[in-house]
Structures are given as structure tokens and as C-alpha cells.
Amino acid sequence: MSLILRTDLTRRAASGVMTMLTALCTFVAIGILLIILSYIAMRGIGALNLRFLVDTPRPVGEGGGIGNAIVGSAVLLLLSCVVGIPLGIATGVYLSEYGGGMFAGVVRFLVDTLTGIPSIVTGVFVYALFVLRMKHFSAMAGGIALALIMIPIVARTTEEMIKLVPHSLREGALALGAPQWRVTLGVIIPAAASGIATGAMLAIARVSGETAPLLFTAFGSRFFPRNLNEPIASLTVQIYNYAISPYDEWHAQAWAATLVLMTLILSINILVRFLTRQKF
Amino acid sequence: MSTPTQLITPKFELTGRATPAQRETKIAVAGLNFYYGRAQALHEITVSIPERMVMAFIGPSGCGKTTFLRTLNRMNDVIPGTRVEGKVLIDNLDVYAPGADVVELRRRVGMVFQKSNPFPKSIFDNVAYGLRINRLTSGKSELADRVEEALTDAALWSEVKDRLKSSALGLSGGQQQRLCIARALAIRPEVILMDEPASALDPIATSKIEELIFDLKRQYTIVIVTHNMQQAARVSDFTAFFLLGKLIEVNATEKMFTAPDEKLTEDYITGRFG
Numbered sequence: 001m002s003l004i005l006r007t008d009l010t011r012r013a014a015s016g017v018m019t020m021l022t023a024l025c026t027f028v029a030i031g032i033l034l035i036i037l038s039y040i041a042m043r044g045i046g047a048l049n050l051r052f053l054v055d056t057p058r059p060v061g062e063g064g065g066i067g068n069a070i071v072g073s074a075v076l077l078l079l080s081c082v083v084g085i086p087l088g089i090a091t092g093v094y095l096s097e098y099g100g101g102m103f104a105g106v107v108r109f110l111v112d113t114l115t116g117i118p119s120i121v122t123g124v125f126v127y128a129l130f131v132l133r134m135k136h137f138s139a140m141a142g143g144i145a146l147a148l149i150m151i152p153i154v155a156r157t158t159e160e161m162i163k164l165v166p167h168s169l170r171e172g173a174l175a176l177g178a179p180q181w182r183v184t185l186g187v188i189i190p191a192a193a194s195g196i197a198t199g200a201m202l203a204i205a206r207v208s209g210e211t212a213p214l215l216f217t218a219f220g221s222r223f224f225p226r227n228l229n230e231p232i233a234s235l236t237v238q239i240y241n242y243a244i245s246p247y248d249e250w251h252a253q254a255w256a257a258t259l260v261l262m263t264l265i266l267s268i269n270i271l272v273r274f275l276t277r278q279k280f
Numbered sequence: 281m282s283t284p285t286q287l288i289t290p291k292f293e294l295t296g297r298a299t300p301a302q303r304e305t306k307i308a309v310a311g312l313n314f315y316y317g318r319a320q321a322l323h324e325i326t327v328s329i330p331e332r333m334v335m336a337f338i339g340p341s342g343c344g345k346t347t348f349l350r351t352l353n354r355m356n357d358v359i360p361g362t363r364v365e366g367k368v369l370i371d372n373l374d375v376y377a378p379g380a381d382v383v384e385l386r387r388r389v390g391m392v393f394q395k396s397n398p399f400p401k402s403i404f405d406n407v408a409y410g411l412r413i414n415r416l417t418s419g420k421s422e423l424a425d426r427v428e429e430a431l432t433d434a435a436l437w438s439e440v441k442d443r444l445k446s447s448a449l450g451l452s453g454g455q456q457q458r459l460c461i462a463r464a465l466a467i468r469p470e471v472i473l474m475d476e477p478a479s480a481l482d483p484i485a486t487s488k489i490e491e492l493i494f495d496l497k498r499q500y501t502i503v504i505v506t507h508n509m510q511q512a513a514r515v516s517d518f519t520a521f522f523l524l525g526k527l528i529e530v531n532a533t534e535k536m537f538t539a540p541d542e543k544l545t546e547d548y549i550t551g552r553f554g
Binding site: 170173174 | 383391398399409460464467
């Protein structure tokens with residue numbers, strides 16, 4: 001009897017210790033994130049006001065804001081989504097639905113490689129391919145650079161999410177006389193939609209924080225954008241420029257801009273979650 | 281064994297419990313071999329399935345019942361590395377002929393799977409799916425009528441008529457399976473293949489499905505795979521016994537369960553193996 005009781009106690013103790021350990025690790029991970037967020041909020045809130053959100057940058061001592069950078073970032077993100085998300089989803093669908101052969105294996109390998117390419121290399125690539133030929137920086141080039149970063153992320157998550165759709169759904173649709181493409185479009189993709197949206201979200205979150213590829217492509221600007229053929233401002237490049245400047249005022253503005261960027265990413269996340277929540 | 285495939289049989293008046301010769305052959309299978317890669321799963325299957333009757337496939341697990349069922353609407357096509365030899369004729373048309381229209385075949389030969397597989401859509405959209413993709417209806421009211429008809433035929437209408445717009449995944453297991461039957465009925469197939477349609481259901485839901493099969497055979501040719509021999513005895517007119525990929529015996533169900541021709545069948549039915 002006592003023996004049984006003792007092993008039971010050991011097991012409970014081990015279980016308790018493991019639960020504590022995992023809780024501790026979670027707490028550390030979340031805690032660091034919370035510290036970063038609250039520190040940015042603390043430093044950024046001071047320079048934040050309505051004027052800062054709508055004004056264009058001004059020389060040191062005259063205030064100024066990040067209105068053009070907010071608009072610029074939105075334009076760049078929109079451009080990259082328009083190019084990157086459809087291409088990424090299409091690639092992912094191809095890999096999962098038709099990806100049995102040699103060619104698909106090569107595509108999958110290349111997509112994986114593309115995921116690992118440093119973003120500054122992507123920037124230089126777009127610089128060489130577009131900016132040099134057009135002879136000027138442009139919003140278009142920036143959007144393309146960001147899209148190139150998005151494609152592999154969206155493609156692989158799409159592929160994985162589609163693979164998670166039960167095979168029985170596919171057979172059910174085929175058995176009703178649906179051709180392959182209608183099964184994919186009408187049953188498989190809707191069933192994987194929330195997962196695909198999560199992949200797109202990850203990609204958006206990733207590129208909205210990118211600075212390096214924009215330095216060579218979108219370049220930055222002190223004015224509101226008028227068309228896609230001009231250099232365009234972005235929050236990240238503006239934060240970078242202000243952060244490496246020697247002026248305290250610009251440092252404070254960089255913190256505030258960081259806070260704005262973070263809030264925007266968070267809102268996009270929540271919005272997409274809301275829009276793609278499982279209805280069925 | 282059954283008589284060799286009779287492709288053209290005269291039509292007789294239908295009275296009483298019919299025998300195969302009294303109904304036209306709906307599905308005729310001759311010399312069918314099936315391979316998963318190198319492994320041969322079916323050996324020289326030859327059988328005739330009469331129209332508007334229920335034929336049950338029985339046999340131990342892994343004997344090829346489901347594989348055979350899935351050759352009838354070419355569902356095995358989606359499994360890589362499989363190969364078919366021999367003929368499957370439905371209304372005298374070879375479904376494996378080069379250029380045969382698989383989509384049209386599956387429209388005419390519906391299927392209900394072992395595990396209910398409703399789409400993650402509304403109840404209405406599940407039933408309407410086949411009608412929509414095959415453009416079988418013109419206009420919304422006709423679509424709604426056909427959906428109601430299919431749900432009524434599947435004995436589900438009264439339970440779901442007030443919640444057609446809600447998710448099919450919110451239904452109980454038995455309701456989901458009847459929804460899948462309704463989905464198959466909606467496109468008015470000629471043959472319905474059922475792969476152990478009641479294996480995951482409780483006795484009440486099972487008896488509902490069995491009653492349904494009994495009603496449906498007035499209009500449809502039904503082929504059902506089952507592990508449950510009482511079920512085969514209750515719902516079917518003919519029974520086919522499979523063992524190790526071979527078709528051992530096909531007979532009228534009553535005869536099969538009282539005085540089978542083959543020793544192996546008797547051993548299986550009386551529980552001596554399997």
C-alpha cells in the first residue's frame with residue numbers, strides 16, 4: 001500500500017513540476033513581449049497627438065508628423081497584398097492539389113529557399129531589376145519587393161492548410177460529379193479559408209515591419225504620395241531615418257511612429273480574424 | 281456464382297419478390313481485377329446488379345467490398361497507383377472505356393460514405409451543391425424545391441426545415457449521414473452506392489437509414505456494403521459474399537442466409553471465421 005502511495009506521489013510531483021516549468025516558459029515568452037509593447041507605448045505616447053498623425057515631416061524644432069508615412073505604408077501594403085497574396089495562394093493550391101510530380105518538388109524547394117532569403121537581398125534584386133531600368137525609386141518597386149517576401153510565406157501556409165482539409169470532403173464533392181477545379185474552388189479552399197487567411201496575416205505582419213527592402217525601392221519621401229511611380233514614404237523607413245538621427249525630437253517621433261505601426265498591425269490582425277472567423 | 285453477365289434481359293411484370301432475371305441489369309461487371317500498386321485487391325469479379333433492387337456486399341474486413349464498390353463510380357481514380365482490368369458496364373456503357381465521362385458517371389452513380397462528410401456549409405448549400413455544380417435547376421425556387429424534395433426523401437426535412445441556413449456540422453451524427461444521403465439524392469442519380477452508411481450510428485439512427493433504403497429502392501438501384509449481417513438480411517434483395525478479394529457467392533438474400541450454395545459462405549454467416 002505504502003509503495004503504491006509513494007509512486008503516486010512521485011508521479012504527481014513530476015506532473016506538478018512539468019506544469020510549472022511550461023507555465024514559467026510561457027510567462028517568460030509572453031512577459032518579454034509585454035515588456036517590449038509597454039516600453040514602446042511609454043516612450044511613444046509622449047510625442048503622439050492628432051497633428052502628428054496627419055502632418056508631413058518638418059525640420060527639427062518645427063514638429064511635423066508621419067501622416068504621409070502612414071498613407072505610404074498603407075499603399076505599399078496594399079500593393080504587396082494585391083500582388084503577393086493571389087500569387088502565393090495560387091502557388092500553394094498548385095503545390096497541394098497538383099503537386100505530385102518532379103516539377104512541384106522543385107517549386108516547393110525554391111519556395112522554401114525564397115523564404116530564407118534575407119529581405120535586403122530582395123530589395124537589391126528589385127533595385128537591379130526595376131529601379132535601375134526605370135531610373136528612379138517608386139512605390140511600385142517597393143510593393144513588388146514586399147510581395148516577393150510575402151509569396152513564399154503565403155504559398156507554404158496555403159499548402160499546409162489545404163492538406164489539413166479531410167480527404168473525405170474532397171471525395172464527397174467528387175462523388176457528386178464535381179470536376180476537380182470546382183472541388184478545389186468550391187469546397188477545399190473555403191474549408192481552408194481561415195487557415196489561408198492566417199497565412200496571409202502572417203505575411204502581412206512580416207512585411208509591414210520590413211525596412212531594408214524599401215530603402216532601395218520605395219526610398220522614402222517627405223510628402224504625401226501622388227502616384228505609384230514616385231518614391232513613397234513608409235513608417236519603417238521613417239522610423240529608421242529618425243532613429244539614426246542625432247536629434248532628441250526625432251527620436252521621440254521615431255518611438256511614436258513605432259507605436260503607431262504596432263497598433264496598425266494589431267488592428268489589421270484583429271480585423272482579419274473577425275472577417276474570416278469560421279461561419280460553419 | 282452468378283450467371284455470366286446478361287446484358288440484355290427481357291422486362292417482366294414486377295410482382296412479389298423478384299429474382300435477378302426479372303429485372304433489367306443495371307450494372308454488369310465482368311472479369312474485374314483491381315490493383316493497389318502491385319498488390320491485387322480484387323480477383324476476376326463478375327456480377328450483375330439488377331435495377332431498382334438492393335444488393336448488399338458482405339465479408340470480413342479487408343476482403344475488397346469497399347474497393348469493389350468504389351470501382352463502380354471510379355472513386356478509386358483519386359488514389360494514386362491503382363489499376364483496373366476488366367469491364368464495368370452501367371446501362372451497357374463501359375465506365376472504364378477511354379474517353380468515358382467520369383463526371384457524368386458520378387452524377388448518375390451517387391455515393392454515401394462510411395463516415396458522414398458534410399461540407400462546412402449550411403444545410404441548404406450542402407444539398408444544393410450537386411444541383412448547382414451540375415446546373416440541374418433553373419432559378420431559385422426550383423432549387424429550393426429540389427432541396428426540399430431531397431431532404432424529404434432522406435427523412436430529414438421535418439427535422440431541419442427551420443434551420444436550413446445553419447451549419448451542417450451542427451447536426452447529430454445520424455442527421456449528418458441522412459444529409460449526405462439527401463445530398464446524393466438531390467441530383468437524382470440512378471444508382472446509389474452506400475459504404476457502410478450506418479456503421480458509426482446508434483440503433484435508432486441505423487433503423488431510420490434502413491427504412492430509408494427500403495423506401496429508396498422503388499426509384500433507385502442501391503448497392504450497400506455492410507459489416508452487419510442482420511442489416512444485410514433486413515434491407516437487401518440480393519447479397520454478395522466477398523472473401524480475400526474474390527466474390528464467393530451471389531444469391532437472393534433469403535437463400536443466402538438460410539441455405540447458401542457455398543460452404544465458405546455458410547461458415548462466414550454462422551460465425552465460424554471472420
